[in-house]
Amino acid sequence: MQPSLERHAHLIDFAISSLLRRKGKNLSLLAVYVLIVFVIASLILFVQALRREASLVLTGAPEIVVQRMVAGRHDLIPVSYGADIVSIRGVSEVVPRFWGYYYDPVFGANYTLMVPDQSPPAEGTIVIGPGVARNQRVKSGDLLTFRGASLQPLLLTVGQILPQQSELVATDLITLSAADFQAMFRLPPGTATDLAVKVANPREVATVAAKIAERFPDTRPITRSEILATYDALFDWRSGMMVVILGTAVLCFIICAWDKATGLSAEERREIGILKSIGWETTDVLLLKFWEGTVISLTAFLAGLSLAYAHVFFFSAGLFQHALKGWAVIYPDFRLTPSLDPYQLGILFFLSVVPFVAATIVPSWLAATTDPDSAMRS
Amino acid sequence: MAHIRPSRWYMLVTGAALGFVVAAGFHASLNKDADQMDLLYRADLVRRHRLTDLSLFTEARYTRHPAMADLHSAFQDHPMALEHFPSGSFISPPALLKRNHATKP
Known part of the structure; x- marks a missing residue:
């Protein structure tokens, strides 16, 4: 081994022996440190993967969705608006969307019901999302009972259960025929939930949306870029729960670093004094302290990051599930697409390793520059 | 050894x-x-x-379809606003709110 590497190997030997002399304190510090890195890294990986998923999957969402607003609330829109909207230059198609929510009082679950305009299920048949099948414990061919608009029971046969891959977009989705939808909700004739507008040229979407809002003052056009922006803001650090989790983790980290930075114990001070008196240079002491800080912080960073990766991508962020699920009865059983963003890992590294190493070195530097005799006596 | x-x-x-x-x-x-x-x-x-949202939070209509929620949904008022459903606290106000919805005279 090269002499310089050998020197560092000896320093690491000494640093580990020194840390092991205060085994209880340093092991508990390492455990807390791993936990903090684990929580922050899990959040970063989870949020990044979800945002990526949303940005890729929702590119197929309608270019513009036109809602009607009445007294500040979303209301049913006359299908006749579509005929006017399609006459706007740049609009190639306007399709009314029929969808709504159904609360199942037996299972306490909310479902999203929708009539697909392309190949809807036959009358009396439904296609259900995997979450609905799990919740109701039904399989293809089983009957499901719903309550119609006039409280009459509506028996529908499960024609198909959507595959597991659909969990993140359709776990609670039930698609049905227009006749069954009408029997369930009895929408006034000539109305739809909203209108999906297709614009041939993506660069004209904003102009078309402005024209729709101008021509129909009671409507609210929602563009695809706004839908994507909503999901980009999902789990934004400013949102309530994120502030609490990140704030707590950062505070824990500050307490750890503060404990290190506010000074050395009498034993550590004496140790530095002895090292200086037997001939160690100040740079040697600082290198020793650098390795002490690195051994703890790098180990915690790598262990916390590895655990976070396994937690998010192998165990579907199980620890966050209870918080994310809230009071929902149906929660998607999804597996996120694994990805590691070097930029975010770099930020996590510089936030977790560098300040801790600095907080270890600075007080040691102050102690190492004092007279060995007074350092030993203090 | x-x-x-x-x-x-x-x-x-x-x-x-x-x-x-x-x-x-x-x-x-x-x-x-x-x-x-x-x-x-x-x-x-x-x-x-023609779906518009992820089915991540199914507990309330405005968390099931945050992109479609009307402007007066509780959680969209403010990220720290008192929120009835836990998942509402994960989502910050959508970009829609930053836009002026008033009809131009």
Whole structure:
């Protein structure tokens, strides 16, 4: 081994022996440190993967969705608006969307019901999302009972259960025929939930949306870029729960670093004094302290990051599930697409390793520059 | 048994952990094809059914479809606003709110 590497190997030997002399304190510090890195890294990986998923999957969402607003609330829109909207230059198609929510009082679950305009299920048949099948414990061919608009029971046969891959977009989705939808909700004739507008040229979407809002003052056009922006803001650090989790983790980290930075114990001070008196240079002491800080912080960073990766991508962020699920009865059983963003890992590294190493070195530097005799006596 | 220096142990453990992180990067790229197929399926489902939102939070209509929620939904008032449903506190106000919805005179 090269002499310089050998020197560092000896320093690491000494640093580990020194840390092991205060085994209880340093092991508990390492455990807390791993936990903090684990929580922050899990959040970063989870949020990044979800945002990526949303940005890729929702590119197929309608270019513009036109809602009607009445007294500040979303209301049913006359299908006749579509005929006017399609006459706007740049609009190639306007399709009314029929969808709504159904609360199942037996299972306490909310479902999203929708009539697909392309190949809807036959009358009396439904296609259900995997979450609905799990919740109701039904399989293809089983009957499901719903309550119609006039409280009459509506028996529908499960024609198909959507595959597991659909969990993140359709776990609670039930698609049905227009006749069954009408029997369930009895929408006034000539109305739809909203209108999906297709614009041939993506660069004209904003102009078309402005024209729709101008021509129909009671409507609210929602563009695809706004839908994507909503999901980009999902789990934004400013949102309530994120502030609490990140704030707590950062505070824990500050307490750890503060404990290190506010000074050395009498034993550590004496140790530095002895090292200086037997001939160690100040740079040697600082290198020793650098390795002490690195051994703890790098180990915690790598262990916390590895655990976070396994937690998010192998165990579907199980620890966050209870918080994310809230009071929902149906929660998607999804597996996120694994990805590691070097930029975010770099930020996590510089936030977790560098300040801790600095907080270890600075007080040691102050102690190492004092007279060995007074350092030993203090 | 030969005595192994603490520095060797540390290098071994750190090397193994570093190896895990590198392997995680490979794992992410190895599964790309299978994951891509799943993503394409979901994207196709969204396109065919003209869906607008992820079915992540099903507890309330404005958390099930945050992009479609009306402007007066509770959680959209303010990120720290008192929120009835827990999932509302995960989502910050949508970009829609930053836009002026008033009709121009």
